[in-house]
Amino acid sequence: MKKKLHLWHRYLGLVIALPLIIISLTGSILVFKEEIDHLIMPELATVNASPGSRLSYDSLHNTIKQNLPNYEVGSWEVFDDGKTADRVYVLEHGTDTWSKVYLDQYQGIVRAAPQPVDYYLTDWLLDLHYKFLIGDTGLWFTGIISLILMFMGISGLVIYRQFWKKFFTLRVKVKRMAFFSDLHKLVGIWSAPILLILGFTGVYWNISEIIHHEFEHADEPPHLVQGALYNPQLSIDSLMATAKTQMGGFRATYLMFPYEPDLPITFFGEVANTSFVTSEYASVVSFDKETGKQLPNYDIREAPFFLVVVDSFRKLHFGYFAGLTSRIIWCLIGLTPLIFAITGCYLWLKRRKPTRRRQDSSAYSAA
Template sequence: MRKTLFKWHSYGALIAMLPILIMSITGSILIFKVEIDSLLRPAHMLVDALPTTPRVNLDTLMQTTLGANPDYELGGWELFDDKSRSDAAYLIKRGTEDWNKVYINQYTGQLLSQAQPVDHYITDWLLELHYSFLLHVKGASIAFIAALIMLFLGISGMIIYRRFWTKLFTLRLGAVKRILYSDIHKMIGIISSPVMIILAFTGAYWNISGIIHEVTEHGDGEHVYITKPLHGLDISFEQLRQQSSKEIDSFQAGYLAMPHEPERNIDFYGQVDTTNPLNSEYSSVVSFDKMSGKLLSKQDIRQAGFLMVFIDSFRKLHFGYFGGLITRIIWCFLGLMPVFLAFTGFYLYWQRRQSKVQSKQKRQQVLNEAI
């Protein structure tokens, strides 16, 4: 059993080595995406407002954004009110599926950037590479399979090397390279496996969710391209934002999902005061009818069932920010471990292969001499 599991562990690692390495490196970088963007593009990402400065009316911000981009309709809006980070509007070019992004100072109403494709900036490009290898649904399918293999590698590695716990930090530094690399591989694998399993499981869930959405919504090849607003023109999104904060106690909207498809309504996703450190900043939602603005539903994560709370926790678990900077650093460091596991694992595989070839040659040589 252990030999069979070891063989499949090796085959799985070889098959998924490249996509796992890409996801590992990009994922570790993206843990600090906001900080990197703020460093590289402070004029887009950062605003400087006094603690008492109010946000500009959301309707005014929308009108300003669409006025500067007349060929687009709004698909979504990131809302911030920490006096330091700018809002971001997501725009869809009419008659296409092209999503763009523009930054705006929510305290002055000033546009901070031009509309650019969602993968235009380096970290956004890395995000697309991480999620779909820049191949859209096909790439997401590859990433899903790679995540499943990564999940198997984490679990099988813990089973294969379960006895290594007794000598977890023992490295035979004076041993030959093969033994030393074997010790390093085991030690890194055991230490990083719990985090790798979390990353693989949550990543696989998001990939398959996205794939299912595309297949069910656009599987027939037909797409509904937005050509005009799909909501009532007399709706005040500022009033809906304020109402959402009253519908759920302590609710603070963080993202507005616009009705960019016929079946969608107006959804405000946000956070609430909670004792659960794994509740995300988009854990609760308030929905309104897109034509009348009438309240349709509201979901408070504090009153949600186990499954919804469990799925919502994936965001913080995947990016590791449930414990602040410390857990993010740990996630970033352990997220890079597949790079070292791939190097040491491939070396050990190659050594075993060379050993088998040499053994076969020796047996053949002995057989030839006997003849």
């Protein structure tokens, strides 16, 4: 059994080596997505203001409509840290295509024209990480890779089930094959728990997206946006005040407007007294798109345990639950598949050589 498991571990590792390296390297980079955006395009992604001094939502919404009369706001990422610009996702009239703009929420300035959601470098890397740049087909591909990653982590721990004996073993003054073998095992032992978390959360999100795209909306034609699908007289600021009153301590982080006929106006956000792995989008307040009447809330503090766990996947996957420390660790662990690929391929090639020599020798003797 152990021998078969070792073979599966070895050959599946060879099969997924390249795509896993791509996913892992892009993931390591994306851990610092915000910082990279601020560094390479400060004129778009960065603002300089005092936190808490952002303009009203109604004023900003009017600014977007005035600057982009042929677009409708679909969703809106909200920031109030004094340094990160809001990100607004819009749909052009007559299409179902999403575009992205940056908004200076303190001065009321729309920065640059709408661009495809994968136009900027880190957004392109996110699409590569998540879908391999091939749309919904990429969801299946990365989902399979994530499943194999989970198998690799579990099988590695089973194969080296007495791993605690070599928790710190790395022989340096030995032959290269022995050194690579030690390095492969040591890195695997240390990184396996986090890689299992990354693999499991990645599989969950991929399966969820596949179900949403392939099954729930498979027979529905895309809705082409022609105009606002909600009452334009509704005040976003009034809805926000209601949300804060109805759910104590609620702070909106993401606004979603109806981009399909049956959707409500929805505010995602965070509340106080939650776990350190609770995401900033965990709680939800929704409103009727015509009357503004509040619909049932979703307060993560009152949610079933299973849904609380699922919500934690975001911070666990991207590693920002403990600030800079956890992000650095997640970034470094993301680089480990490169070590696995180099050491694993080297060990595989070296172990094949004696077999080849024996086969060549037998063929020579038979002749």
